[in-house]
Amino acid sequence: METTHDDIIASTRNWLEKAVIGLNLCPFAKAVYVKEQVRIVVSDADTPQALLEHLVTELRLLADSDPEEIDTTLLVHPFVLQRFLDFNEFLGVTDAVLAEMALEGELQVAEFHPKFQFEGTTLNDVSNNTNRAPYPTLHLLREASIARAVEAFPDPASIYERNIEVMEELGRAGWEALDVGPHKAK
Template identity: 35%
Template sequence: MTQEADQQVVEQTLAWVRQFIVGHDICPFAKRELENDTIRVEVVRSKKLQVALEELAAELAWLDEHPDTETTLIVFPTLFKSFDHYLDYVDMADNLLVELGYEGVYQLATFHPDYCFDDADPDDAANYSNRSPHAMLHVLREASVEKAIAFYGDTAAIPERNIAYLSALGSVAAEAQRQACFNALPHK
């Protein structure tokens, strides 16, 4: 794939972060990182699970060397068409964090176009808090998460607020907004 195609995936991902995640206040911490330009987006086009794990390990090492980058979105536009296959990868990725000694240093948040919470109906609008344009892993610095939680206070209210908000918005509107990210133009 070309650099141009990868850049398009980056723009789609950042449009989703700007328009949906920040625009609907799904994550109250995302706006600051977006404004500070401390979000890295890495596109992994491999179709091999092992390569996806190697790319995660490489990204963790990269983050170690670049403390000014707050967080990374590793985007897989070609690998995880199946949500179940993606969840298998997430389990392996969590295990890799432990194996590499990164437990307590980094944590992973998960996003997929077909994301469905345990025991949720696939059509439940609440799933859209984690439905992204492409399958991705969000690598967060644990220390930053702890600092944000200390500043924010009761983060347990965030998922409850998102469920109520997205349920009121509805699946049709949420899906239309997710789809709009595919038409993203470069952000200036």
């Protein structure tokens, strides 16, 4: 059975609603999600170069869009960079693209991957789930939105520690019961 774009978007929304928002892993996500300002787009890229071209298009679209319409974009790319180390190396390319497009200070790219692993952890360490999505995903964010959210949050540095505590309390069985991924596109 072939996985469609609608399936991939539905899985991504499920992850956003149950994990990111439901567990409050990102205290800033709910506001833009309920206002429908999150753009979720699936890339059919099957090479890093094709993904890079799609990334450039999405960065330009976000930069040129009204934040009230599109505040953030999730560029889901299920057919490329399946290996976490390849994905992690690609993040250096995203930084270079932001600089080349003169978007540093305006936009940034965060990352989510089904096999995300923090340095110093084991692959199965439950803390890694804070950055695991159903499919490899580049999260394009506006710096201004981040700044506003940080102003409203008393201690943004504590989010990381709180998220790890949430994952440890939830445990592997609790995470799996959420049924938020990872998934493989067919």
